[in-house]
Amino acid sequence: MWRFNYFFIFLLFPIFCFSQSTYSLKSDVYLITSANDSKSKEWANYTYNQFEQQSLEKNIIYSTSVENASYKDAKKNNGIYLVLDPNLAYDYCIEKTSTKISLKVKNEKTSKWIINQLLAVLSKTDHRFSSHNLLPAIIDFKTDCINFDFSYREPHFYYNLQKNNAAILNTNNVETDWGLWGHNLHKIITKKPPTLYAEVNHKRLPQQFCFSSVSLYQQTLNYIVNNYGNGKKVTYRFMIMPNDNKLVCTCKHCLSLGNTTSNATPAVTYFIKKLAERFPNHHFFTSAYLTTKTPPKEKLTKNIGVMISTIELPKGIALNEQQTPSRNFIKQVNAWKEKTENIYLWDYAANFDDYLTPIPVLYALQEQLRFFKKFAIKGVFLNANGYDYASFDDLKTFISAALMLNTEVNIDNLIKAFFQKEYPENHALLTNYYLSLEKNFKAKRKKYPLYGGIREILNTYLDATAFTQFYKDLEKIIPKTTGNEKEKLKKLFTALSYTRLQIGYALEDKPLGFLIKNNTQTTIKPRTKQWLASLKAYKNYPELKNYKEADGALPVYCEAWETNLLNTPYKNFLINTKIELLSEADESFKTTRLLNNGILGFASDYHQGWYINSIGNMVLKFTTLTLQQAKTIKLRFLMHEKHKFYPPKKIELYIDDVLKESKLKENLIIENGVAIYTINLNFSGTENVKLKFIQKELGKSSIACDEIQIF
Numbered sequence: 120m121w122r123f124n125y126f127f128i129f130l131l132f133p134i135f136c137f138s139q140s141t142y143s144l145k146s147d148v149y150l151i152t153s154a155n156d157s158k159s160k161e162w163a164n165y166t167y168n169q170f171e172q173q174s175l176e177k178n179i180i181y182s183t184s185v186e187n188a189s190y191k192d193a194k195k196n197n198g199i200y201l202v203l204d205p206n207l208a209y210d211y212c213i214e215k216t217s218t219k220i221s222l223k224v225k226n227e228k229t230s231k232w233i234i235n236q237l238l239a240v241l242s243k244t245d246h247r248f249s250s251h252n253l254l255p256a257i258i259d260f261k262t263d264c265i266n267f268d269f270s271y272r273e274p275h276f277y278y279n280l281q282k283n284n285a286a287i288l289n290t291n292n293v294e295t296d297w298g299l300w301g302h303n304l305h306k307i308i309t310k311k312p313p314t315l316y317a318e319v320n321h322k323r324l325p326q327q328f329c330f331s332s333v334s335l336y337q338q339t340l341n342y343i344v345n346n347y348g349n350g351k352k353v354t355y356r357f358m359i360m361p362n363d364n365k366l367v368c369t370c371k372h373c374l375s376l377g378n379t380t381s382n383a384t385p386a387v388t389y390f391i392k393k394l395a396e397r398f399p400n401h402h403f404f405t406s407a408y409l410t411t412k413t414p415p416k417e418k419l420t421k422n423i424g425v426m427i428s429t430i431e432l433p434k435g436i437a438l439n440e441q442q443t444p445s446r447n448f449i450k451q452v453n454a455w456k457e458k459t460e461n462i463y464l465w466d467y468a469a470n471f472d473d474y475l476t477p478i479p480v481l482y483a484l485q486e487q488l489r490f491f492k493k494f495a496i497k498g499v500f501l502n503a504n505g506y507d508y509a510s511f512d513d514l515k516t517f518i519s520a521a522l523m524l525n526t527e528v529n530i531d532n533l534i535k536a537f538f539q540k541e542y543p544e545n546h547a548l549l550t551n552y553y554l555s556l557e558k559n560f561k562a563k564r565k566k567y568p569l570y571g572g573i574r575e576i577l578n579t580y581l582d583a584t585a586f587t588q589f590y591k592d593l594e595k596i597i598p599k600t601t602g603n604e605k606e607k608l609k610k611l612f613t614a615l616s617y618t619r620l621q622i623g624y625a626l627e628d629k630p631l632g633f634l635i636k637n638n639t640q641t642t643i644k645p646r647t648k649q650w651l652a653s654l655k656a657y658k659n660y661p662e663l664k665n666y667k668e669a670d671g672a673l674p675v676y677c678e679a680w681e682t683n684l685l686n687t688p689y690k691n692f693l694i695n696t697k698i699e700l701l702s703e704a705d706e707s708f709k710t711t712r713l714l715n716n717g718i719l720g721f722a723s724d725y726h727q728g729w730y731i732n733s734i735g736n737m738v739l740k741f742t743t744l745t746l747q748q749a750k751t752i753k754l755r756f757l758m759h760e761k762h763k764f765y766p767p768k769k770i771e772l773y774i775d776d777v778l779k780e781s782k783l784k785e786n787l788i789i790e791n792g793v794a795i796y797t798i799n800l801n802f803s804g805t806e807n808v809k810l811k812f813i814q815k816e817l818g819k820s821s822i823a824c825d826e827i828q829i830f
């Protein structure tokens with residue numbers, strides 16, 4: 120018996136501690152009062168309305184600013200005292216006494232956020248308040264004064280961009296916080312005198328701006344005044360970036376400012392400083408990117424900052440100060456820190472080639488944000504799926520928003536609380552699966568690819584068996600689920616049907632694959648059509664149109680399945696024959712299996728089924744002893760200029776080491792971004808064949824071939 124008691128005490132202890140900190144918030148009635156200034160009074164009104172909105176009972180909320188008969192009785196009870204003070208030294212302060220809780224905040228945004236937090240905590244103990252529409256609280260209202268870990272916080276997920284969510288999460292949002300973003304300066308220009316543009320080798324080039332141009336300054340100034348005012352009422356941020364190329368203006372004026380052929384910082388700084396001086400209430404940002412990588416010589420004013428990219432840092436693991444990418448990053452940050460205290464990071468939290476497959480980004484984000492905090496980074500733009508849906512997008516927004524406020528929040532507890540609140544009928548299934556993703560990936564200590572296809576995904580963050588089980592479980596529970604939760608899970612299931620197809624594609628004829636191989640012929644497993652039909656429900660969701668950042672249209676993806684893969688049986692005499700590579704192989708393409716696995720590639724995606732060679736001319740050899748009946752060889756090559764994929768300029772075919780065919784580029788047929796060569800041949804009585812693919816331009820082009828088809 121004593122043993123039971125022993126455990127009992129330890130079990131109770133943490134629960135007791137937790138409830139004690141929130142218990143005294145509960146009261147019979149609530150009296151909302153505020154400091155006497157207009158901002159605090161306005162906040163008190165907002166608070167009163169929010170409390171009323173969540174209250175299931177009448178006459179329990181009173182406010183000095185709202186006339187109310189029972190106000191005197193309310194005075195005896197717990198009071199909520201509010202102060203909104205822009206000069207507060209902290210983001211917020213909480214002071215709790217036995218009868219009163221006093222909340223002080225620095226700005227309006229935090230004032231609204233903290234009231235939502237308070238209601239979320241209160242609704243747990245006082246059931247006269249509904250918790251409807253409230254996300255779980257991330258603070259526990261102990262007496263303390265707190266500064267958020269980052270002052271600009273943007274988790275660039277789809278959920279953060281939805282109406283009101285940035286206010287609830289206390290995050291920023293490109294749509295509402297910035298008057299100019301990225302390489303968009305060209306969009307605000309209407310008048311185009313020649314001197315607007317950069318002078319390069321004594322010629323004005325419209326691809327780049329001259330940042331000492333009077334017209335460029337005047338047009339930018341007009342744009343700001345007309346669209347965002349002088350910043351006294353609402354402050355905006357403006358990112359001033361040269362166009363996305365390496366051209367730098369070396370006109371007389373820009374040269375005198377200090378520009379060189381590779382450094383545009385002097386003129387860009389001159390331009391930004393003029394704007395910052397003209398609009399002291401707005402904020403202006405330069406970027407440490409291409410021609411503006413070098414910090415300026417002079418110290419920048421308080422309303423100027425810099426955006427630094429973290430693209431060189433590994434993603435998905437803790438950062439180590441001793442490793443080269445981290446050392447370079449610290450060096451860069453320190454150099455800028457001498458010039459400005461406003462350093463924002465352009466960080467990343469997605470695989471931009473696959474938004475739909477669940478990627479665990481949160482554990483590592485916590486580690487990396489701690490690292491950034493240590494180097495006094497002020498703001499984080501966490502680039503992710505943005506305007507497109509991603510699986511677990513809502514959870515990731517919620518947790519990363521919390522981490523940017525306080526890097527020390529307990530992620531596991533918040534994940535559990537989020538799913539309990541948002542998916543009450545199936546929270547256990549979702550919590551278990553998502554947490555297992557994070558934990559398993561953390562144990563691997565691998566970085567995740569920012570641009571990775573399914574094979575890299577399976578080698579890093581996704582366990583095919585666990586995913587498939589989760590997918591099946593989800594399919595089972597959706598019909599039993601009700602209301603909004605059912606709708607959200609249907610959308611998740613639709614997105615995950617993409618992943619199910621991808622796993623099927625990558626695992627070929629293995630148990631989780633989509634294919635049945637029968638000697639030199641393949642057919643598909645009937646389930647494949649169901650996965651595709653489930654994915655096609657994307658049509659019901661405007662935000663679910665792409666599976667990746669660029670060229671990821673789901674209609675195109677689905678069509679590739681239908682035209683290339685579902686039309687079976689597919690025949691290729693080469694399927695069971697070993698193909699030997701006689702030339703050098705790219706790192707991820709040591710085996711040539713993709714060239715005769717019986718699966719065609721996707722013209723829209725170089726990760727899908729293509730055997731890639733970027734090193735040099737590719738030479739392949741295989742026996743013809745099993746191909747004596749063959750009459751034709753068909754080769755498909757990916758064409759994609761942006762990624763430098765071109766068909767070979769020449770193909771040489773050697774039979775028993777004698778050159779038989781030399782196909783030139785002119786002989787190919789082009790169909791939907793794929794170049795197809797067809798060669799008629801006769802292997803009868805021969806022993807082997809050698810294929811040599813001559814690259815378009817050595818070192819500047821790659822060859823991607825999906826299948827050597829022989830029939």
Ligand SMILES: [Zn+2]
Pocket residue numbers: 317318328329330331332368369370371372373374386
């Ligand atoms: Zn110039």
